[in-house]
Amino acid sequence: MKICCCIKQVPGTTEVKINPETNTLVREGVETQINPFDLYALEEAVRTKERMTAAGDPSTVTVITMGPPQAEDALREAISLGADDSILLSDRAFAGSDTWCTSYVLAMALTKIQPDLAFCGMQAIDGDTGQVGPGIAIHMSQAQVAYVAEIKEIDSKKATVKRLIEDGYEVCEIKLPAVMTVVKEINEPRTPSLRGKMAAKKAEITKWGAADIDAPAEKCGLMGSPTQVVRIMTPPCRGGGDTYEGEGPELADKLYDVLKSMEVV
Amino acid sequence: MSIRVDASKCNGCSLCTKSCGTNAIEVKDKLATITLESCTMCGACVATCRFKAISIDIEKQATEDLSQYKGVWVFGEQRDGKVAPVVFELINVGRDLADARKCDLAVVILGHNISDAVEELASYPLDKVYVYEAPELENYDAERYCRVLTDVTRELKPEIFLAGATTTGRSFMSGVAISLYTGLTADCTGLEIGEDGLLHQTRPAYGGNIMATILCPYTRPQMATVRHKVFRMSCKRAEGKAEIVNLTPKPALFSSRSKVLEFIEDVTEKVNLVDADIIISGGRGLGGPENFSILRELAEEIGAAVGSSRAAVDAGWISYAHQVGQTGKTVCPKLYIACGISGAVQHQVGMKSSDTIIAINKDPNAPIFQIADFGFVGDALEILPMLTKKIKAMRGAPSTCPV
Numbered sequence: 001m002k003i004c005c006c007i008k009q010v011p012g013t014t015e016v017k018i019n020p021e022t023n024t025l026v027r028e029g030v031e032t033q034i035n036p037f038d039l040y041a042l043e044e045a046v047r048t049k050e051r052m053t054a055a056g057d058p059s060t061v062t063v064i065t066m067g068p069p070q071a072e073d074a075l076r077e078a079i080s081l082g083a084d085d086s087i088l089l090s091d092r093a094f095a096g097s098d099t100w101c102t103s104y105v106l107a108m109a110l111t112k113i114q115p116d117l118a119f120c121g122m123q124a125i126d127g128d129t130g131q132v133g134p135g136i137a138i139h140m141s142q143a144q145v146a147y148v149a150e151i152k153e154i155d156s157k158k159a160t161v162k163r164l165i166e167d168g169y170e171v172c173e174i175k176l177p178a179v180m181t182v183v184k185e186i187n188e189p190r191t192p193s194l195r196g197k198m199a200a201k202k203a204e205i206t207k208w209g210a211a212d213i214d215a216p217a218e219k220c221g222l223m224g225s226p227t228q229v230v231r232i233m234t235p236p237c238r239g240g241g242d243t244y245e246g247e248g249p250e251l252a253d254k255l256y257d258v259l260k261s262m263e264v265v
Numbered sequence: 266m267s268i269r270v271d272a273s274k275c276n277g278c279s280l281c282t283k284s285c286g287t288n289a290i291e292v293k294d295k296l297a298t299i300t301l302e303s304c305t306m307c308g309a310c311v312a313t314c315r316f317k318a319i320s321i322d323i324e325k326q327a328t329e330d331l332s333q334y335k336g337v338w339v340f341g342e343q344r345d346g347k348v349a350p351v352v353f354e355l356i357n358v359g360r361d362l363a364d365a366r367k368c369d370l371a372v373v374i375l376g377h378n379i380s381d382a383v384e385e386l387a388s389y390p391l392d393k394v395y396v397y398e399a400p401e402l403e404n405y406d407a408e409r410y411c412r413v414l415t416d417v418t419r420e421l422k423p424e425i426f427l428a429g430a431t432t433t434g435r436s437f438m439s440g441v442a443i444s445l446y447t448g449l450t451a452d453c454t455g456l457e458i459g460e461d462g463l464l465h466q467t468r469p470a471y472g473g474n475i476m477a478t479i480l481c482p483y484t485r486p487q488m489a490t491v492r493h494k495v496f497r498m499s500c501k502r503a504e505g506k507a508e509i510v511n512l513t514p515k516p517a518l519f520s521s522r523s524k525v526l527e528f529i530e531d532v533t534e535k536v537n538l539v540d541a542d543i544i545i546s547g548g549r550g551l552g553g554p555e556n557f558s559i560l561r562e563l564a565e566e567i568g569a570a571v572g573s574s575r576a577a578v579d580a581g582w583i584s585y586a587h588q589v590g591q592t593g594k595t596v597c598p599k600l601y602i603a604c605g606i607s608g609a610v611q612h613q614v615g616m617k618s619s620d621t622i623i624a625i626n627k628d629p630n631a632p633i634f635q636i637a638d639f640g641f642v643g644d645a646l647e648i649l650p651m652l653t654k655k656i657k658a659m660r661g662a663p664s665t666c667p668v
Contacts, residue, residue, distance in 0.1 A: 011286055011471075036592050068287050068303045096306030096321075099451070100443060125591055126471050129451035131439035134407065138440040143522035144407050146436040149585075160526070164586060165432045166539060167344070168531040170404075174523040184592050185585035222306050222323050226448030231478040232312040235469070238617055243640035245629070251643045252651035255623070256659075258639050262621065264543065264567050264600060265656050 001052045001059040001156060004115040005045040005083065006106050006136070007038040009067050009074035010126045034074050037121025039081070041182045043189040045119045046082035048154065057156060060084045062113060066094055066105050072205055080192035080200035087113075091209035096222030099127075103135030105220060108213040111140060116156065120181045122147055133181035143178040149185045267322055268304060268311075270297045274318035284313035327483040333422055334485035337363040340414075340428035340438075341374030341394070344405075346382050348374075350498070350540050351429030355491055356389050357499035358456055359427055363392075365458040366424065371395055372507075373417065375410060377403035387506040389499050394509045395421075402514070404525040405433050411440035412518040418445060423486045425464055427456075430490040431539075442488050448481030449488040452595075454495045454618070463487070472591055472614035493539045494597040531586060538587065541570035543600045546589055546616070547582075547645070548574035550605020550626060554582035556646055560604060563653045572596065572616075574606045590615035604645035608633025625649070 012031030034042075045061045052059040063083040065071050068090060075086035089109055097105065110118055120133035130146070137144030149169065150162040158176060162169050164183050174180075192200070210220055218224055244254050259265045277295030282288075289303035290310060297310075297319065311319045339359045342349040356372065363370035369392035374383060377400050386394050397413055410433075418426060418441060426441075428434035430452045442449035454476075455467030464487040466479045481487040538544065545560050557571065564571050572589040573582070589596055591611040601619035606612060608624065608631055616622070617636055624637035625645040634640040641648065 068289075068305060070287070070303065092301060095304055096308075098448065099439065100446070100448065103439075103443065127451075128470060128472070128595075130435045131442075131449060131451055134436045134439040135443050137407075138411065138443040144436070144440075145523060146407065147432050162529075163432075166537050169529040170525055171527040171529065172523050172525045178522070183585070184588075222321065223325065226442075226446065226484045227450060227479050227481050228323070229308050229477050230465075230480050232309060233476050233478075235473065235476050238636045240635045240640065241638035243629070243634055243637075243642060245642045248643060248647040249651055251625075251641050252648045252655060255625075255639075255641060255648060255652050256655050258623065259567070259652075259656075262600060265659070 001049070001057050001117065002113065002115045003045050003049055003059060003061045004110055004113060004118040005038070005042045005061060005063045005078070006110075006118065006120045006132075007042060007063055007065050007074055007078055008035045008121075008124045009033070009065060009071040010035045010124055032070070032073065034077055035121055035124045035126075037123060037125070037182070037184065039121075039189045040184055040186050041119040041121045042078055042081055042083065043187045044148075044151065044182055045117075046190075047187060048117065048151065049082075051154065052156075055155075062087065062115070064106065064109055064113075065089065066097070066102060075205055076200040076203060077192070079203045080196035081190065082196060085206065086203065087206045087208055089208050089213070091220070093210040093215075093217045093220045093223075096225060097220060098225035098227045099129050099131040099135060100226055101220050101224045103132045104139050104224070105210075105213070105215055106132065107136045107139030108215045109208060110136065112213055114177075116176050117159070118177075118179045120179065122181045122183050130181070133179060137179035140179070143174050143176070144180070145172060145174050145178065146181045148180045148182045151186075268299055268301070268306060269320055269322070270299060271318045271320070272296055274316045275314075276316065278315070280313055280315065281310040281319060284309045325483055331483075331485050334424040336369045336371060336421075336423045337366065337425040338418075338423040338427065338486070339370070339372045339391075340426070340434060341372040341382070341386055342429055342431060342433055343374060343376050343379060343382050346376065346379050348382050348385060349429055349431060351431060351491070351493050352386075353389065353498040354493070354496040355427050355429060356391060358491070358496040359425075360390050360499065362425060362456060362458055362464065366462070368424065369393060371423070373397070373414070375402045375413060377401075383509060387509055388501050389507070390502045391507045394507050396509060396511050397514050398511065399514050399519070401519040404528075405437075406521050406523060406525065407436050407440065408521040408523060409519055410437045411444065413514055415441045415444040416515065416518055417512065418486060426486040426488045428490050430492050434490045438488060438490050445484075445486070447484040447486060447488060448479075449490070450479045450481070451490050453489045453491045456489065456491065464489070469618075472610075473617065492595070492597065536564075536568065536570035538570045538572055538589075538594055539596055541596070541598050543567055543569035543602070544572045544589070544596055544598045544616075544619075545569045545602045545604065546572035546574065546606060547577055547604045548606030548612075549576040549580070550607075550645060551577065551582070552605075552646065554580075557583055559646060559649050559653075563649055563656075566653055566656045569602075574612050603633050603637070604649065606633055607631045608636065
């Protein structure tokens with residue numbers, strides 16, 4: 001089985017500071033990480049590879065990301081965590097892509113690879129949209145299932161999965177090829193092995209630009225994006241209120257009064 | 266498409282270099298210089314520059330007549346004939362948008378045996394309810410819903426299309442927007458019609474640390490998913506009811522490569538976390554899984570849902586469905602009570618837009634106190650049982666203060 005996993009390199013922290021003098025955004029330090037949800041997607045991709053290989057279907061995991069050249073670091077980390085090979089989609093034409101274009105570019109690259117199954121995290125912690133995974137499936141005219149919490153059964157033709165929704169779980173059967181987005185509950189990601197780290201160091205990273213995936217410039221980046229960010233501001237900081245200290249019974253009474261004043265009790 | 270620095274306006278103050286997430290800007294000889302290779306055109310520097318020296322040019326225009334798109338639509342999400350609460354919030358904000366654009370407000374609902382839901386919706390202040398009723402639409406199916414909604418949107422051409430930012434809304438709306446090649450803004454917390462007549466969509470990004478306002482200028486409909494609990498629920502209309510329009514789905518749209526086999530309801534909770542008005546959350550400070558029963562008992566008394574921090578989930582004390590925060594759910598209840606939760610940034614991201622926050626923690630230096638409206642320095646395990654007991658005792662007792 002050919003398995004792909006789409007990942008995103010995100011800032012190491014989403015803590016954005018505000019310069020109080022100028023009231024502008026300061027994103028000091030450029031530590032990066034693989035989007036936490038994508039680590040669960042990658043782990044599930046690797047587990048699925050192991051599961052299929054053990055069942056007599058030799059499988060591979062290709063990890064893929066769209067981003068600036070430095071996103072290569074994220075791909076190397078993914079290899080240390082069990083991916084077999086990796087592709088960096090990097091091109092000036094991709095800059096400024098919104099979710100429409102991001103899912104288009106990833107879908108064009110996946111179309112070239114033709115995987116049986118593609119994994120994504122449910123959302124990225126910087127953008128928080130959750131739109132790219134389902135979007136890839138639509139661009140590729142493939143089946144999709146979002147918020148997967150467990151792959152119960154899988155073979156080369158179909159999978160039975162449990163997806164997490166607001167009021168419980170839904171068990172569905174889905175035909176492959178398909179795109180799945182996963183939630184944190186699905187697994188516990190492994191830590192890199194020594195062999196994985198060695199492989200990551202040596203790995204050749206395939207680099208594709210817009211021309212390599214037949215993506216016309218007018219469908220990529222700022223040019224292709226239907227949405228435009230027109231303003232960025234920092235929300236007002238939430239300050240702390242009153243703090244109460246004392247013995248347990250005293251605090252319980254005070255808390256009761258607070259709840260009463262809010263008409264909760 | 267290009268990003269430019271106007272040398273006559275730039276004084277080399279270097280504010281922009283700090284705003285850049287990819288380190289693509291350097292100041293050389295008192296002039297900001299952008300390394301195009303690293304720039305992702307995110308626009309953060311444009312917003313940061315106090316001298317308006319950086320600009321991004323896009324030459325773009327609409328390829329069709331946008332004035333043929335009219336009306337505001339709300340997706341009428343339902344399960345087993347029960348309309349999701351967020352729909353009534355969308356009707357409220359949708360009504361304001363429709364009034365501002367002087368157009369109709371409609372709800373579009375898909376399902377099977379949903380006549381009660383349709384009647385209920387028609388009693389709210391909307392102009393039309395579009396109904397797709399078919400056995401194939403009984404359960405949510407991303408592919409099928411996406412096809413049907415893409416088809417009807419293409420045909421009836423609404424100007425604005427809103428859905429709740431639920432697991433359902435977030436997955437099919439993306440497909441509709443992609444099929445129509447139009448913009449979709451996720452998880453909006455602010456929606457208004459600007460002077461330009463466009464839908465100004467405001468949403469949190471970077472875990473709520475910044476707010477971005479987003480437009481969809483050249484394509485229609487302008488689509489958005491909207492966060493729970495941000496807008497008030499609509500009141501019912503005083504008289505009359507909305508027109509009900511039954512639409513016949515084309516069977517060809519029903520093909521799907523997935524099917525729902527089973528729905529497993531979460532029976533441990535009476536109140537769904539994201540829909541709850543009150544949430545009581547527990548963290549590492551509770552000491553063990555058994556102590557969540559103390560939270561549950563209080564939750565029962567005041568009609569709250571039970572949430573948790575990541576630490577409690579990772580320790581296996583409570584299931585992931587309850588996790589609030591960056592890798593869990595984002596909630597916005599009227600009241601959030603954090604018990605034994607220190608309040609790391611990752612937790613705050615998921616709950617800091619709650620109307621009121623109460624924190625109970627033994628550590629007076631816990632970061633949670635910095636955002637709590639009411640902080641209680643003490644042991645939640647001691648305080649909560651006393652509180653629950655008092656609530657039970659006071660219930661039925663005559664009120665001491667005249668109201």
